[in-house]
Amino acid sequence: MQDETLLMMPGPVPMPQRVRMAMAKQAINHRGAEFGECFEDINRMLKPVFGTENDILVISGSGSAGMEAAVANFCAKKKVVSLVNGKFGDRLYKISKLYSDEATGLASEWGTPLDLEKLKEELENGAEAVTLVHNETSAAIKNPAEEIGKLCRKHDALFIMDGITSIGGDVVKADKWGADIAIVGSQKCLAAPAGLAAVSVSEKAWENIAEWRPLYLDLLAYKKSAQKSQTPYTPAVPLFFALREALRIVEEEGLENRIARHKNMADAVRAAAKAWGLELFPKLDKYHEYSNTATAICYPEGIEDSKFRGAINRMGIEISGGQDELKGKIFRIGTMGATGAPEVMAVLSAVQKTLKEQGKTPQSCGVMAAAEVLKV
Amino acid sequence: MQDETLLMMPGPVPMPQRVRMAMAKQAINHRGAEFGECFEDINRMLKPVFGTENDILVISGSGSAGMEAAVANFCAKKKVVSLVNGKFGDRLYKISKLYSDEATGLASEWGTPLDLEKLKEELENGAEAVTLVHNETSAAIKNPAEEIGKLCRKHDALFIMDGITSIGGDVVKADKWGADIAIVGSQKCLAAPAGLAAVSVSEKAWENIAEWRPLYLDLLAYKKSAQKSQTPYTPAVPLFFALREALRIVEEEGLENRIARHKNMADAVRAAAKAWGLELFPKLDKYHEYSNTATAICYPEGIEDSKFRGAINRMGIEISGGQDELKGKIFRIGTMGATGAPEVMAVLSAVQKTLKEQGKTPQSCGVMAAAEVLKV
Numbered sequence: 001m002q003d004e005t006l007l008m009m010p011g012p013v014p015m016p017q018r019v020r021m022a023m024a025k026q027a028i029n030h031r032g033a034e035f036g037e038c039f040e041d042i043n044r045m046l047k048p049v050f051g052t053e054n055d056i057l058v059i060s061g062s063g064s065a066g067m068e069a070a071v072a073n074f075c076a077k078k079k080v081v082s083l084v085n086g087k088f089g090d091r092l093y094k095i096s097k098l099y100s101d102e103a104t105g106l107a108s109e110w111g112t113p114l115d116l117e118k119l120k121e122e123l124e125n126g127a128e129a130v131t132l133v134h135n136e137t138s139a140a141i142k143n144p145a146e147e148i149g150k151l152c153r154k155h156d157a158l159f160i161m162d163g164i165t166s167i168g169g170d171v172v173k174a175d176k177w178g179a180d181i182a183i184v185g186s187q188k189c190l191a192a193p194a195g196l197a198a199v200s201v202s203e204k205a206w207e208n209i210a211e212w213r214p215l216y217l218d219l220l221a222y223k224k225s226a227q228k229s230q231t232p233y234t235p236a237v238p239l240f241f242a243l244r245e246a247l248r249i250v251e252e253e254g255l256e257n258r259i260a261r262h263k264n265m266a267d268a269v270r271a272a273a274k275a276w277g278l279e280l281f282p283k284l285d286k287y288h289e290y291s292n293t294a295t296a297i298c299y300p301e302g303i304e305d306s307k308f309r310g311a312i313n314r315m316g317i318e319i320s321g322g323q324d325e326l327k328g329k330i331f332r333i334g335t336m337g338a339t340g341a342p343e344v345m346a347v348l349s350a351v352q353k354t355l356k357e358q359g360k361t362p363q364s365c366g367v368m369a370a371a372e373v374l375k376v
Numbered sequence: 377m378q379d380e381t382l383l384m385m386p387g388p389v390p391m392p393q394r395v396r397m398a399m400a401k402q403a404i405n406h407r408g409a410e411f412g413e414c415f416e417d418i419n420r421m422l423k424p425v426f427g428t429e430n431d432i433l434v435i436s437g438s439g440s441a442g443m444e445a446a447v448a449n450f451c452a453k454k455k456v457v458s459l460v461n462g463k464f465g466d467r468l469y470k471i472s473k474l475y476s477d478e479a480t481g482l483a484s485e486w487g488t489p490l491d492l493e494k495l496k497e498e499l500e501n502g503a504e505a506v507t508l509v510h511n512e513t514s515a516a517i518k519n520p521a522e523e524i525g526k527l528c529r530k531h532d533a534l535f536i537m538d539g540i541t542s543i544g545g546d547v548v549k550a551d552k553w554g555a556d557i558a559i560v561g562s563q564k565c566l567a568a569p570a571g572l573a574a575v576s577v578s579e580k581a582w583e584n585i586a587e588w589r590p591l592y593l594d595l596l597a598y599k600k601s602a603q604k605s606q607t608p609y610t611p612a613v614p615l616f617f618a619l620r621e622a623l624r625i626v627e628e629e630g631l632e633n634r635i636a637r638h639k640n641m642a643d644a645v646r647a648a649a650k651a652w653g654l655e656l657f658p659k660l661d662k663y664h665e666y667s668n669t670a671t672a673i674c675y676p677e678g679i680e681d682s683k684f685r686g687a688i689n690r691m692g693i694e695i696s697g698g699q700d701e702l703k704g705k706i707f708r709i710g711t712m713g714a715t716g717a718p719e720v721m722a723v724l725s726a727v728q729k730t731l732k733e734q735g736k737t738p739q740s741c742g743v744m745a746a747a748e749v750l751k752v
Contacts (some may be wrong), residue, residue: 005405007404009405011610012403012404012613015402017538020399020401021400023396023399023400024399025396026390026396027383027388027389027390027563027569027570028381028383028388029381029385029694030388032694039555057519060436060438060570060612061436061592061609062436062611062612063609063610064591064592064609065609067527067591068591068592070588072590072740091591096592098588098591127496128610132574183618189609193612193614194403194406194436194612194614195610195612195615212591213466214444214448214474214593215440215444215470215471216441216593219588233437233440233441234388234437234440234561235570235571236436236569236570236612237569237571238569238614238618239571239615240610243437280599282506283531318408335692
């Protein structure tokens with residue numbers, strides 16, 4: 001649409017019309033049957049997306065509220081190890097330090113593999129909880145959640161997995177992987193509006209619930225209210241309606257198809273980068289993979305971040321730059337949610353044109369390479 | 377509308393069409409200029425509604441999140457006195473106990489006057505912060521915020537005022553009254569969707585900022601981000617658009633007109649209760665008043681809460697019962713937000729009809745008494 005910027009960032013992402021219209025509904029009493037039905041629909045439809053049979057609690061707040069809820073309720077006073085190879089891993093570490101005096105950060109350079117050997121050592125030395133960002137969008141690297149879950153299980157440690165940007169767009173099997181806590185944000189792969197975080201909680205986690213809990217993020221209060229299909233505090237009702245509609249779309253598409261579509265879009269972006277002769281940012285090993293919901297590409301010499309993204313923006317498309325220490329070094333393209341081949345072709349065309357205009361003539365046509373992958 | 381229940385509760389309240397439609401907008405980048413403009417518009421329009429020149433910070437979360445933010449950021453480790461004469465006063469007391477080891481509850485029976493003499497004593501004995509619910513909807517009583525603000529100022533104590541259900545519908549002058557913190561919820565008198573809380577913070581409060589602060593409710597982080605017209609964590613963007621539209625409507629109506637309309641609606645409900653021969657729930661003294669945004673009426677003998685409200689609900693109108701210890705003893709009619717004479721006449725007609733049908737023939741016609749007040 002001419003008056004709407006096409007968001008090809010690692011969230012927020014464009015929302016389908018049905019999702020947007022669901023928000024425009026008149027206010028209802030959130031203690032009544034109509035909200036209860038919406039609450040239950042969301043719960044039922046989220047479970048397969050998380051790959052869990054555990055309780056799922058929906059907080060009216062951002063993904064960061066979900067991250068804080070996970071740590072505040074279950075890691076306080078515990079010996080926590082936070083795995084960090086990007087901005088969001090670092091945020092979980094920061095939260096762990098807020099709630100525990102025994103929080104350790106196991107940091108690798110952003111976009112490089114986590115050190116699983118060191119994690120093993122920490123677990124052998126008595127670590128009781130591990131935090132991980134499954135899909136670290138700041139560096140577009142996918143961390144080995146299944147592997148880390150196994151290690152946690154072996155040492156009986158709680159495993160807190162931020163799946164904010166993978167759940168609904170990539171394979172996540174919270175129960176099979178042993179994720180005691182998994183977190184998703186509404187405005188990422190689910191293509192709902194920003195403002196909700198959903199947190200799944202295992203039986204083992206409930207057994208470890210902290211004695212001191214904050215009020216608004218007290219997950220035990222959410223669990224109690226969930227028995228009446230309610231939330232303990234007033235929910236952001238329009239966002240619940242929107243999330244339900246977004247989950248209906250996930251159901252209609254089929255989760256496997258949706259995941260395949262996400263992988264295909266990311267494959268196409270990576271094929272384009274290769275054709276252009278540009279380097280992908282993450283450094284992988286046998287455990288780590290490229291993210292299938294966001295791709296980070298290193299700027300070639302001579303391309304200046306704000307000028308580059310500014311030009312793309314003037315074409316009506318928004319991509320992301322690097323965050324914090326990666327500012328000016330990479331650009332990131334999100335392939336999340338309801339977007340498909342047309343949007344991927346659009347953003348790649350804009351990037352290719354801008355690269356050329358700003359002095360970096362691509363080695364070959366990335367748009368065509370992507371089209372092959374997308375089978376358009 | 378036939379398919380929509382008319383909400384005449386103390387929030388949530390019906391939203392004007394313009395507000396609902398504002399939510400249906402496509403997703404945008406919340407780090408860009410378009411969001412910044414919305415952020416600034418909200419800030420500018422909230423200030424006169426709060427009666428403040430202080431910073432106002434908008435949290436994506438319910439009113440309770442705003443209440444917790446106020447206490448967590450400014451009362452931790454302080455000697456806090458929480459004034460309690462209803463459910464929400466009690467919630468602030470509960471939060472104060474979470475964050476301070478020296479929290480005292482000054483409780484009166486719900487719906488009865490607060491004890492200002494005891495408050496004076498506490499302040500003379502070194503209380504450093506006072507929490508108050510200005511408009512206690514659980515009991516429909518308006519507490520003397522101005523008076524309490526004076527006492528706080530005299531003793532140099534921080535004054536935290538929950539104006540969740542008064543700001544935008546009744547006279548609130550945060551600066552003049554010395555409210556260091558004032559809080560509003562989006563889904564009350566402002567007639568926006570549920571899901572946002574706005575918190576104003578005085579210079580004196582900033583000087584008292586707690587060293588340990590939670591992540592999601594860290595108001596200092598909100599203050600820093602506000603310099604860029606942003607929020608520290610992803611905001612619930614559709615709710616911001618809706619709140620802006622709701623505030624535009626407040627501006628168009630004029631704040632004084634809006635407050636007069638609210639008072640007139642509540643006067644009409646009280647006139648009806650009097651005509652029916654029913655007792656208003658709150659007990660007042662010279663400092664306390666009836667709420668102008670919600671009215672609590674005692675059930676006459678023989679009327680059963682769920683049967684009574686169920687019958688009104690079948691007529692397409694929703695009112696509230698009593699909460700917690702007041703369940704079954706009172707019913708509450710909200711007169712908040714965008715509703716006016718037609719909605720008040722509708723709810724009063726439904727109540728009057730149901731009273732009669734369920735065995736309590738009203739003394740005289742409350743609907744007519746209300747019509748006189750409303751000048752319909």
